Amino acid sequence: MSLSLETAPTAEDAAHRRPRITTNKQRVTWVTLALLVVLVVGLVWALSIGSQHISLSRLPGAILKADEPDELIIQSIRLPRVVLALCVGAALAVAGALMQAVAANPLAAPEIMGVNAGAVLMVVLAVTVVPSLSGAPTILLAFGGAAAAGVSVMLLAGSGRGRVSPVRLALAGVTASSLLISLTQVLIIFDENSTDSVLFWLVGGVNYAGWHDIRNLLPWLVLGLIGAFAMARPLNLLALGDDMARGLGQNVERTRLFGSALVVVLCGAAVSVAGPVAFIGLIVPHIFRRLVGSSYTVLLPLCAVGGGVLVLYADIVSRYVKPPFEVPAGVVTALIGAPIFVYLARRQKVTS
Amino acid sequence: MTSTAIVAQHIRRTSLARRHPAILMGSLGVLAVVLSFYGLSVGATEVPVADVLRALVGDTSTQASRIVIDFQLPRVLLCWLVGIALAVSGAVMQGVIRNPLAAPDIIGVTKGAGFAGMLLLLAIPTLPVVAVVPAAFVGGLLAAAMVYVFAYRRGATPVRIALVGIAVSAAFEAGIRFLLVRNPLDVSAALIWLTGSLFGRSMTSVLQILPWVLVLVPLIIVWARKLDVLGLGDDLASGLGEPVERTRRVLLFFAVALAAAAVAVSGTIGFVGLIAPHMARRVFGGKHIASIPAAALFGVLLMLIADMLGRGLAPPLEIPAGLVTAVVGGPYFLYLLVKTGK
Numbered sequence: 001m002s003l004s005l006e007t008a009p010t011a012e013d014a015a016h017r018r019p020r021i022t023t024n025k026q027r028v029t030w031v032t033l034a035l036l037v038v039l040v041v042g043l044v045w046a047l048s049i050g051s052q053h054i055s056l057s058r059l060p061g062a063i064l065k066a067d068e069p070d071e072l073i074i075q076s077i078r079l080p081r082v083v084l085a086l087c088v089g090a091a092l093a094v095a096g097a098l099m100q101a102v103a104a105n106p107l108a109a110p111e112i113m114g115v116n117a118g119a120v121l122m123v124v125l126a127v128t129v130v131p132s133l134s135g136a137p138t139i140l141l142a143f144g145g146a147a148a149a150g151v152s153v154m155l156l157a158g159s160g161r162g163r164v165s166p167v168r169l170a171l172a173g174v175t176a177s178s179l180l181i182s183l184t185q186v187l188i189i190f191d192e193n194s195t196d197s198v199l200f201w202l203v204g205g206v207n208y209a210g211w212h213d214i215r216n217l218l219p220w221l222v223l224g225l226i227g228a229f230a231m232a233r234p235l236n237l238l239a240l241g242d243d244m245a246r247g248l249g250q251n252v253e254r255t256r257l258f259g260s261a262l263v264v265v266l267c268g269a270a271v272s273v274a275g276p277v278a279f280i281g282l283i284v285p286h287i288f289r290r291l292v293g294s295s296y297t298v299l300l301p302l303c304a305v306g307g308g309v310l311v312l313y314a315d316i317v318s319r320y321v322k323p324p325f326e327v328p329a330g331v332v333t334a335l336i337g338a339p340i341f342v343y344l345a346r347r348q349k350v351t352s
Numbered sequence: 353m354t355s356t357a358i359v360a361q362h363i364r365r366t367s368l369a370r371r372h373p374a375i376l377m378g379s380l381g382v383l384a385v386v387l388s389f390y391g392l393s394v395g396a397t398e399v400p401v402a403d404v405l406r407a408l409v410g411d412t413s414t415q416a417s418r419i420v421i422d423f424q425l426p427r428v429l430l431c432w433l434v435g436i437a438l439a440v441s442g443a444v445m446q447g448v449i450r451n452p453l454a455a456p457d458i459i460g461v462t463k464g465a466g467f468a469g470m471l472l473l474l475a476i477p478t479l480p481v482v483a484v485v486p487a488a489f490v491g492g493l494l495a496a497a498m499v500y501v502f503a504y505r506r507g508a509t510p511v512r513i514a515l516v517g518i519a520v521s522a523a524f525e526a527g528i529r530f531l532l533v534r535n536p537l538d539v540s541a542a543l544i545w546l547t548g549s550l551f552g553r554s555m556t557s558v559l560q561i562l563p564w565v566l567v568l569v570p571l572i573i574v575w576a577r578k579l580d581v582l583g584l585g586d587d588l589a590s591g592l593g594e595p596v597e598r599t600r601r602v603l604l605f606f607a608v609a610l611a612a613a614a615v616a617v618s619g620t621i622g623f624v625g626l627i628a629p630h631m632a633r634r635v636f637g638g639k640h641i642a643s644i645p646a647a648a649l650f651g652v653l654l655m656l657i658a659d660m661l662g663r664g665l666a667p668p669l670e671i672p673a674g675l676v677t678a679v680v681g682g683p684y685f686l687y688l689l690v691k692t693g694k
Contacts, residue, residue: 179678182679342522
């Protein structure tokens with residue numbers, strides 16, 4: 001089983017042969033087509049299920065106008081939910097891919113490194129202290145929380161000089177996450193006493209989605225995605241190792257800084273509207289790296305669509321968990337993601 | 353926590369503890385007893401200490417004394433039993449695996465036990481509560497076995513065991529959340545399984561955990577020398593005539609059973625099993641005959657303080673004890689992580 005998770009070849013490797021950044025054009029086409037089919041099926045499925053049965057033939061009309069109750073249900077409840085699932089998945093998956101590139105660490109992901117937990121803590125804090133606060137200001141606070149948590153974890157794990165062991169970084173990140181989550185729970189207990197809200201901020205989901213959430217998220221998502229796609233080439237060079245990238249004229253520090261800033265924007269925005277949907281940023285990049293190789297030019301767009309599809313399907317499955325009640329999609333993504341996390345943790349080389 | 357740490361540091365400097373362990377152990381015990389009395393008197397309604405004493409000697413005529421007997425006493429007793437169980441479990445794990453980062457919650461036992469216990473309770477609601485401990489034991493054992501299998505890949509470092517343990521914990525935690533979503537409980541019950549709490553526990557819970565602590569903890573203390581021998585390394589230990597593998601397995605069984613019993617009554621309280629043994633070793637040194645009882649006492653102190661803080665910070669709201677230990681324990685684990693890296 002050959003795995004190309006290790007994107008940074010050693011110096012000798014690079015000297016002897018061309019960089020191991022492979023894209024098999026045909027394969028990419030097939031993966032893209034398959035992904036689009038899965039996406040369309042998911043869209044139709046997600047729009048047609050729910051406590052009210054609505055026949056498929058009504059879907060096209062309902063998306064455009066909302067005169068009858070059925071059409072209203074689709075337009076004001078199911079459609080925002082689907083769109084938000086796609087947006088949140090895209091943001092978290094691309095953030096995960098960026099983070100793995102920037103930290104040169106296969107275990108780096110916003111949920112592992114405390115970034116999501118930091119954003120959640122700030123959002124819950126803001127809502128607790130100033131209940132009237134919502135929308136744009138909370139997102140800005142979430143950026144602050146995400147950045148502070150991510151930077152602290154990097155510092156704690158002994159980053160800065162030399163390469164940090166991936167395992168150590170992950171361990172520090174997970175511990176910091178659990179600390180931040182505990183503080184969040186304390187705040188939730190002070191604020192209100194409903195299991196629903198506790199679960200929402202612990203696991204995340206799109207079941208309360210409305211159009212205003214999408215309006216809040218969209219500008220940041222567009223900014224983040226454009227920024228990420230624009231960085232694809234520098235990230236490819238970064239994957240060759242710092243020295244090599246420098247030799248090829250890259251400003252490594254600047255690439256890292258921009259990449260990290262984009263991670264903060266994408267995660268902060270996604271988490272503040274949908275909570276910390278688990279493991280998207282960890283597993284989606286790994287899945288697509290296996291399917292299409294490690295060139296970020298291809299990987300990032302596929303991650304964006306794939307992350308959206310994963311959250312969409314998680315949301316569909318979560319509706320079958322306990323009908324007619326709504327269950328946060330994060331419960332489902334955690335069930336899928338945790339075994340993959342175990343697998344990735346096991347794969348790490350023995351260090352120190 | 354901070355005051356005991358400062359006291360511990362001071363004592364270590366004068367090295368009185370190493371010369372007269374009995375004196376220090378005694379004073380820790382006295383401190384725990386004093387805190388327990390305080391714990392009996394604080395709560396939703398404050399009960400004067402005099403009334404607490406009167407209630408304890410059997411005067412159950414007043415309402416205050418009934419509060420003490422029915423609500424406060426089980427709670428304080430559970431602080432003792434859960435603290436002892438978790439701390440001793442952690443001390444044994446750290447000794448057997450020879451890994452400073454080992455603890456029932458770090459290597460997945462706590463969450464595995466919590467998941468299994470919860471699954472059984474929800475699947476067969478009519479089941480007597482006594483059955484929860486064996487179920488939790490099976491779950492804890494399963495989690496520990498998973499970590500063992502997944503982490504060993506041409507050797508394993510403490511750090512990797514910890515990471516795989518956390519990943520396995522995350523898997524079981526996902527399961528716990530799934531069960532919670534399927535079977536909505538009220539907030540306090542949900543928080544017990546998510547973070548661990550002693551809220552609303554009765555004497556039934558005390559009786560559930562008591563036999564396990566009474567049997568296993570003395571056994572482990574009797575075996576403390578074996579732990580010291582294991583600490584010398586496999587070769588030296590088997591040279592001294594110790595059946596290394598068997599001893600290790602039996603001791604790990606005991607440790608998992610203690611942790612499972614604690615989880616069955618108080619949920620997934622984290623970090624007590626990690627911190628208490630470390631504190632004990634720093635104060636009393638590495639000999640297990642001293643450090644295991646000391647770890648038990650530190651465990652009790654941590655639980656008493658966490659529970660009291662949780663109740664006292666913003667009454668009538670209660671912060672589950674497990675959240676308090678997590679907020680204190682997280683930074684300590686990070687500190688250990690940085691230290692083991694050097």
